[in-house]
Amino acid sequence: xxxxxxxxxxxxxxxxxxxxxxxxxxxxxxxxxxxxxxxxxxxxxxxxxxxxxxxxxxxxxxxxxxxxxxxxxxxxxxxxxxxxxxxxxxxxxxxxxxxxxxxxxxxxxxxxxxxxxxxxxxxxxxxxxxxxxxxxxxxxxxxxxxxxxxxxxxxxxxxxxxxxxxxxxxxxxxxxxxxxxxxxxxxxxxxxxxxxxxxxxxxxxxxxxxxxxxxxxxxxxxxxxxxxxxxxxxxxxxxxxxxxxxxxxxxxxxxxxxxxxxxxxxxxxxxxxxxxxxxxxxxxxxxxxxxxxxxxxxxxxxxxxxxxxxxxxxxxxxxxxxxxxxxxxxxxxxxxxxxxxxxxxxxxxxxxxxxxxxxxxxxxxxxxxxxxxxxxxxxxxxxxxxxxxxxxxxxxxxxxxxxxxxxxxxxxxxxxxxxxxxxxxxxxxxxxxxxxxxxxxxxxxxxxxxxxxxxxxxxxxxxxxxxxxxxxxxxxxxxxxxxxxxxxxxxxxxxxxxxxxxxxxxxxxxxxxxxxxxxxxxxxxxxxxxxxxxxxxxxxxxxxxxxxxxxxxxxxxxxxxxxxxxxxxxxxxxxxxxxxxxxxxxxxxxxxxxxxxxxxxxxxxxxxxxxxxxxxxxxxxxxxxxxxxxxxxxxxxxxxxxxxxxxxxxxxxxxxxxxxxxxxxxxxxxxxxxxxxxxxxxxxxxxxxxxxxxxxxxxxxxxxxxxxxxxxxxxxxxxxxxxxxxxxxxxxxxxx
Numbered sequence: 001x002x003x004x005x006x007x008x009x010x011x012x013x014x015x016x017x018x019x020x021x022x023x024x025x026x027x028x029x030x031x032x033x034x035x036x037x038x039x040x041x042x043x044x045x046x047x048x049x050x051x052x053x054x055x056x057x058x059x060x061x062x063x064x065x066x067x068x069x070x071x072x073x074x075x076x077x078x079x080x081x082x083x084x085x086x087x088x089x090x091x092x093x094x095x096x097x098x099x100x101x102x103x104x105x106x107x108x109x110x111x112x113x114x115x116x117x118x119x120x121x122x123x124x125x126x127x128x129x130x131x132x133x134x135x136x137x138x139x140x141x142x143x144x145x146x147x148x149x150x151x152x153x154x155x156x157x158x159x160x161x162x163x164x165x166x167x168x169x170x171x172x173x174x175x176x177x178x179x180x181x182x183x184x185x186x187x188x189x190x191x192x193x194x195x196x197x198x199x200x201x202x203x204x205x206x207x208x209x210x211x212x213x214x215x216x217x218x219x220x221x222x223x224x225x226x227x228x229x230x231x232x233x234x235x236x237x238x239x240x241x242x243x244x245x246x247x248x249x250x251x252x253x254x255x256x257x258x259x260x261x262x263x264x265x266x267x268x269x270x271x272x273x274x275x276x277x278x279x280x281x282x283x284x285x286x287x288x289x290x291x292x293x294x295x296x297x298x299x300x301x302x303x304x305x306x307x308x309x310x311x312x313x314x315x316x317x318x319x320x321x322x323x324x325x326x327x328x329x330x331x332x333x334x335x336x337x338x339x340x341x342x343x344x345x346x347x348x349x350x351x352x353x354x355x356x357x358x359x360x361x362x363x364x365x366x367x368x369x370x371x372x373x374x375x376x377x378x379x380x381x382x383x384x385x386x387x388x389x390x391x392x393x394x395x396x397x398x399x400x401x402x403x404x405x406x407x408x409x410x411x412x413x414x415x416x417x418x419x420x421x422x423x424x425x426x427x428x429x430x431x432x433x434x435x436x437x438x439x440x441x442x443x444x445x446x447x448x449x450x451x452x453x454x455x456x457x458x459x460x461x462x463x464x465x466x467x468x469x470x471x472x473x474x475x476x477x478x479x480x481x482x483x484x485x486x487x488x489x490x491x492x493x494x495x496x497x498x499x500x501x502x503x504x505x506x507x508x509x510x511x512x513x514x515x516x517x518x519x520x521x522x523x524x525x526x527x528x529x530x531x532x533x534x535x536x537x538x539x540x541x542x543x544x545x546x547x548x549x550x551x552x553x554x555x556x557x558x559x560x561x562x563x564x565x566x567x568x569x570x571x572x573x574x575x576x577x578x579x580x581x582x583x584x585x586x587x588x589x590x591x592x593x594x595x596x597x598x599x600x601x602x603x604x605x606x607x608x609x610x611x612x613x614x615x616x617x618x619x620x621x622x623x624x625x626x627x628x629x630x631x632x633x634x635x636x637x638x639x640x641x642x643x644x645x646x647x648x649x650x651x652x653x654x655x656x657x658x659x660x661x662x663x664x665x666x667x668x669x670x671x672x673x674x675x676x677x678x679x680x681x682x683x684x685x686x687x688x689x690x691x692x693x694x695x696x697x698x699x700x701x702x703x704x705x706x707x708x709x710x711x712x713x714x715x716x717x718x719x720x721x722x723x724x725x726x727x728x729x730x731x732x733x734x735x736x
Contacts, residue, residue, distance in 0.1 A: 028271045029130060030175040030206040031092040037170075037209070039088035040070060042081055042126035042133075043455045044152070047539050048608045049121050050617055051454040052080040058118060058152065059111050061102035061258050063087045064231065074394065074465065075387025080456030083128065089232065090129075090262050093172065093207060097261040098235040103226055104256045112252045115152070116160050121610065124149035124540075129170065130209040131384060135277060137213065138243075146277070148540065150216040154246060161246040163216035165239055166260040171211025171267040171274075210267055210274040220247035221257035235259055275384055279544040287548040290528035294555040297521055301562035341577040343498035349580035352415050353426055358584070360408035361434035362634035366557075367403055368396040369632060373553060377546040394469070397434075401474040404430050405481025406488070414490040427482030431475040434631070438624065439466075445620045448613050504576050511571060515582050518563045519589030522633060525559050526552055526590075527597065534601050538618070560587035560633045584634060591630030598622035 031037065043052035056067055063085050070083040087101055107115070126149040127134040136147045153162040217239075225236050239259060248256070269276075349355055372393050375381055381389045408430045409423045442458070449457035458466075529552045536543030567586040571579045602609065602618055609615060 028208050030208050032204055032206050033093045035092045037090040037092060037129060039086045039090070040083050040128045041086045042083050042128060044118065044123045044125060045149070045540065046118075046121050046123040047606075048610050049614045050456075050538065050609065051449070051452055051614060052082075052456045053118075053123070053453070054082055054455050055084060055086075055125070057453075058115055059104045059107060059256060061087045061104070073387045073391050074462070075390030075392075077387075077459060077462045078390050078394075079387060080454070081386060082455045086127070087231070088127070088166075088168075088260060090168070090170065093264045095263050097263075098237075098239045099260055099262075100226065100229045100231065100233050100235045101258040101260060102231060103223075104258075106253050106255050107250070109252055112250060115162065115250055116155075119151070119153040119155055119160055119162075122608075123152050125152060127212075127214065129212040132209060132212045132274065133278065134168075134212050134214040136215065148278070150214050153248075153250065154218070156246060160250040161218040162248050162250050162256060163218050164221075164248045164256055164258045165217040165219040165241055167215040167217060167241045168260060168262040169211075169213040169215075170209060170262060170264050171213070171269060172207040172264055173210045173267055173270055173274075175206040175208055207266075208271045210269040210271055211277065215241060215243060217241040217243060218246035218248040219259070220249070221259065223255075223257070226257065275382070278383065278542055286528060287532075287545060290526075291548070291551055291555065293528065294525040294552060294559065297524055298555060298558050298562065301521065301559060301566065304562075304566050341502060341572055341575055343496070344502045344577035345572065345579070346493040347497045347501065347577060348415050349578070351581075352412065353429070355580060355584065356408045356411045356415070356426060357430050357433045358631060359411060359634050360404040360406075360430050362631035363407045364397060364400045364404040364434065365628050365632040366634075367400045368393060369553065371396050371400075373546050373550045377550050383542055383544065398469050398474040399477060401431060401478040402481035402484075404434075405478035405483075406485040407481075409482040409485030410488050410490065413485065413488075417492075418490050420486045423482050423486050424479070427479045428475075430482070431478035435470050435474060437627065439470075441620055441624050445617055448616060452613055502575070502577065504578070505574070507574055507576075511574065511576055511582065514567060514570060515585050516589050516592065518567050518586045519591070519593050521563050522556055522559050522587055522590040523593040523597075525556050527593075530594065530597065531601075534598070534605075537621075538601075538606060556633070560590075563587050587633040588630040590633060591626040594629055595622060595626040598626070 041055040044055060044058070045052050056062060064087070065085075068085050070085070072081060072083060076083070090096075124147075133148050134150065136150050138145050138147070150163060150166070153160055155161075219239055219241070221235070222237060229235070239261070241261070250256070372381070372389070375392060376389060381392055405427045408426050409420070412423070412426050413420055446458050529549060532543055532545070533549075535541050564583050564586045568579050568583045571582055576582075598619070599622075602615070602622075606618070609618065
């Protein structure tokens with residue numbers, strides 16, 4: 001009993017600490033009145049060029065202690081974020097106005113030119129306070145708009161003005177301690193232990209930052225009033241901050257003057273809800289419409305699959321059983337379609353190693369997407385933790401290399417009938433295939449960013465880190481997965497392939513037309529969600545509806561599986577046994593439509609995108625995304641596993657069929673020949689619902705037996721005919 005009490009007490013103690021954790025976001029940081037708050041700056045961004053630049057690349061005020069970089073994770077570096085300190089200083093809950101910041105040197109020709117170019121390209125200044133980005137509200141044409149950051153300046157009648165006075169509003173919420181136990185409170189910059197034993201600490205009010213707003217203004221300062229002013233001194237003349245009025249003209253040979261004011265406002269917004277203003281996304285009905293649209297596509301394809309398996313194949317098998325032996329022998333001469341390719345359907349495809357590598361890397365990408373979206377939906381990768389989404393995707397991709405190696409070697413082992421020779425070579429190629437393509441594209445794009453002096457360029461040290469992750473983590477795990485794949489049992493096909501490939505009859509139209517057209521169905525499942533993702537990436541909007549994205553991903557997997565199944569059946573019906581690559585691209589062809597949609601988005605939605613470098617960057621990243629989606633939609637091979645799992649069914653009866661004859665009767669025949677199609681389907685569904693699991697298993701095995709058994713009869717008869725022809729004596733006639 002005492003042990004139980006101790007366990008309960010220990011659990012209560014840990015739960016006390018657990019109450020301080022919030023999702024999403026970092027830990028709260030409380031400030032006492034008068035504590036200093038530091039504002040940080042991020043890279044300048046623009047939706048016109050998509051090229052980020054450093055904040056201090058423009059003539060802004062620099063901190064007295066010098067510019068210092070903040071600690072950045074791998075994801076932030078890859079996204080082009082460069083977080084640095086700034087000269088803006090606040091004191092908690094102390095309102096200050098008309099604070100002089102600095103006066104720059106006289107603008108040179110180059111500085112003035114660059115500043116005007118950044119204004120023309122609509123660059124935004126991004127500030128952060130307590131890990132919250134500065135947000136700007138404006139009312140335009142009756143709509144209440146919300147923007148992150150503020151513009152560098154504005155152009156009015158060919159005259160350039162700079163926003164040199166900032167009006168900050170900091171929303172704070174009073175800290176409320178609900179217990180007397182010590183708690184751990186932290187922020188993005190550190191962690192502190194706060195105890196409540198000191199009564200003076202309890203009585204001192206503390207606040208947490210729950211909002212950060214900015215209003216930019218353009219004001220013309222009087223140079224004569226700045227002679228005796230130091231940084232953070234009060235400007236002697238009143239400053240009227242009116243966003244609709246501009247006065248700070250940019251002129252060559254003249255300095256710029258910067259000032260700011262800050263106002264603290266107590267808010268009812270609690271700390272866990274402070275990101276709601278940033279994560280709020282309109283159009284929830286549109287997301288539901290996307291899911292409903294996907295469900296309709298799935299229902300349509302499921303109906304086709306139902307027709308194929310419950311009507312076409314089962315009807316053919318039922319008719320074949322009703323015939324006597326003579327009629328069966330006669331109908332064997334008239335068989336066509338999928339029944340004739342049993343000796344070629346499992347023939348090793350062309351470029352089998354390349355197929356194995358693409359399937360393996362696709363499984364890795366799909367696994368990475370599922371795990372990343374799941375963690376993001378649970379709140380572990382929120383925008384409050386910048387760069388965690390990209391970092392998580394990269395690490396998941398590296399560690400899932402073990403799955404890629406396993407799938408590649410296992411598939412090659414299956415194609416080679418259990419032969420594991422060359423597994424090390426295929427594992428090595430898989431470890432270089434996907435990462436190699438990504439590195440090639442990123443390197444080309446990175447040279448463009450380096451040439452533009454953009455902070456979006458990956459630093460050399462980050463390149464070294466990525467290479468170390470590739471060769472020290474991803475590659476060894478891929479080799480380990482390949483070794484495990486050699487030990488795994490491979491699938492054995494239910495029939496052997498003929499020595500001579502069967503001739504494929506000519507078709508009225510190329511079968512690749514069906515493959516390319518099949519991509520429209522998966523694209524119809526995701527194109528609405530794709531629009532929101534593209535807007536988030538290229539228009540600076542926040543995307544945080546990962547729950548919807550997870551549902552769409554699941555629906556996409558189902559649609560791709562159904563599309564591959566239907567296309568494989570159609571090719572076999574046309575006696576085309578070369579189904580491997582076509583089944584692969586049946587769902588993978590959605591990448592073509594995604595890339596074309598990206599081009600359409602560039603032309604019609606990103607009209608303001610300027611410069612060839614920006615266009616090449618956009619198309620390069622879109623190509624990389626399309627290739628990843630193409631590989632990730634490789635989910636047709638479970639169909640192969642399903643068929644191959646019926647190994648040896650054509651020659652052996654299952655123990656279930658031998659011991660339970662009643663179960664075998666579950667594969668029913670059509671009750672009435674005069675029944676309509678809907679009545680027949682209803683009859684099938686009723687029996688399907690009321691049948692037991694043993695009956696389903698037996699029926700499935702029996703159906704597979706009949707499919708391959710009927711096809712093997714034709715194959716054997718054709719083989720016998722060829723043997724008879726080859727045994728005839730060769731007669732030679734010599735003419736005199």
